[in-house]
Amino acid sequence: MNFSRTLFPLSMLLLSGCVVGPDYQKPDTALPAKFSESKATSSESVALNPWWESFRDKRLNGLVHQGMAENLTVQQALERITAAEANVIIAGAGALPNVGLSAAGNVSGQDGSYLRRNSITAANPDGSDHSQSKSMNAGLSASWLIDFFGQYRRQREVANASLDAAYDDVGVARLAYLSDLVSSYVSARYFQEALALNRKNLVSRRETLKLTNEIKEAGAASSLDVLQAEGLVNQTLANLPALETGFHQSANHIATLLGVPAATITSSLIKGASQPMPRYSTRTGIPADLIRNRPDIRAAERRLQAATAQIGVAEADLYPSIELGGSIGAARNFNARVGNLTSWSFGPTLSLPIFNGGALKAQVKIARSDAEQQYLTWKSTVLNAVEEVENAQTALIRDYQTVAAQRKVVDTFDQTLVLARESYRGGASTILDVLDAERNVAESRLALATAIRQLARDYVALNVAIGGGAEIGAATVVVSK
Structure with missing residues (x-):
């Protein structure tokens, strides 16, 4: 008897330490040692790199920091963290005892008259019945599902991994905001520059039209010459409305990104500024750095971890479960001579899945398939990130060459026009x-x-592709697991 009393708690302890399902392993995929057009040198974390300051544009810097807290997409991602934190609490509560308290009071009675033999008494000479009954009861119940196979521990793992993914999703939203805002600002300044150039061209072509008229009056030019010069003036005038529309649409979109109505900041951008031109180069690091720096890759990995833990949750349903439960109740009837009644109960409940048509095994297959899909999603995210960096870096290198060559073209044609x-x-x-x-x-x-x-x-695309600035403005939160 003493042996069995010792063995039973020990077996319960061993069973409570069992966790079914595969343990999560960090995924891996083959990546090149370096990007095709950069050195094989790993870079530091770029999550806090304010790369837009390379443009040396105070107005742009102000807009970026203003929108960090006001962008609605970022705010939505932050709000999803609150829901994920609540899911962590729910997952942890499942492994704890459940205690409930109930109380009820009851008053009942009857009022009326009826005829029957001997129904008329001294107390009720008219045969009526006036009776009332009062009672009260209260109860305390408790239950605890013993986590033999780690179902709740796997659920906590799912919830914590999902919470980590929610934090990384904020970084994804922040990068999308930075890319959209800075690109829209670049476009707004481009349209202003194009407008200025066309207005400058308009002045030049009007001078040519004036010169042509003067030469015609001197008899050295024809009416055809005048019409051709006048045509270029009108063509330049026709270009202006579309450029003005482009500027206003870019300014309106910037306002929306800042969480304010369209056209709110247009007046502050009307005063033109030079086109943004980056002053510093970008260190891209190596492809493996993207796994650390890109929030979308980290979020995909966290979802893979959650899907892997979900396999254990599904597998735990294949095994028996034991729930310990008990209750204590007290009742009082105020009309009875002996009105107090106390009851209690305690005992385990065993649930054993025997036949369910294969539904539980199918749930395990679904969970394994979901985990495999999440791995493929993670791998696809990594490869897409490498492609984005390669494309942006290749384009940026050649953009510098194009700008340098185009400046020479402008100088050449300026001299040609004078001659x-x-x-x-x-x-x-x-x-x-x-x-x-x-x-x-x-x-x-x-x-x-x-x-x-x-x-x-x-330049914007390259910095966003390496994850630059994803954590600027983010609060440091330590989550207990």
């Missing part, structure tokens, strides 16, 4: 030479502005 006008005044060339030179100048200047915009946008 064409002098030659036209002297009668050595036609108006077509001047118009062609003006057209080349206008197109080359706009091409330079477009190249600068593309360079800035690829």
Whole structure:
């Protein structure tokens, strides 16, 4: 008897330490040692790198920091953390005893008259019945499902991994906000630059039209020359509305990203500024750094961990479960001579799945399939991240080359226009030479502005691709597990 009393608690202790289901292992995938156009040097964490400050634009810096706390997408991601934290509490509560208290009071009676033999008494001479009964009862119940096979421990693992993913989702939302805001600001400044260039071209083409009229009056130009010069003036005027629309739409989108109504900040951007041009280069590190720096990769890994733990939750349903339960109740009837009654009960309940049509095993297969899908999602996220960095880096390197070459093109065509006008005044060339030179100048200047915009946008894409700035403005939270 003493042996059995010792063996039973020991067996319970051993069973309570059993956890079914696979233990999570960090995933791995083959990655190149370096990016194709950078050195094989690992970089530090870029999560707190304010890369947009490389543009040296105070207005842009102010907008970025203003939107960190106001962007609605980021706020939604932060709110999802609250729900994930509540799920952690729910998962932990499942392994704890459940205690409940109940109380009830009852008053009943009857009022009426009836006829029956001997129903008329001294107390009720008219045969009526007036009776009332009062009672009260209270009870305390408790139950505890013993976690023999680690079901609740796996559920806590699922909840904690999901909470980590929710924090990483905030980083994903923050990167999307940074990319959208800075790119929209770059576009707004581009449209302003394009407007300024077209207005400058308009002044130049009006000068050419004036010169053509003067030469016509002198008898050295034809009406066709005047019409051609006038056509370029009108063409330039036709370009302005679309550029103004582009600026206003970019400014409106910036306002939306800041969580304010459209056109709220347009007036503050009307005063033009130079196009944003990055002043510093970006260290991309190596592909393996992305697993540490990219919040979407970390979130995908946390969801893989949650899916892996869910297999253990499903497998635990295949095994027996024991629930310890008990209750204590007390009742009082105020009409009875002996009105107090106390009762209690205690005992285990064994649940053993015997036949369920294969549903429980199917749930395990579903959980394993979900985990495999999450692994494939993680691997796809990693490979897409490597591709994004490769594409942005390749484009950015060539953008610098394009901008440098385009500046030389602008200088060349500027000199060509000066020479064409002098030659036209002297009668050595036609108006077509001047118009062609003006057209080349206008197109080359706009091409330079477009190249600068593309360079800035690829700079944004590269920094977002490596996870730069994902944790700026994030509060440090320590979650107990």
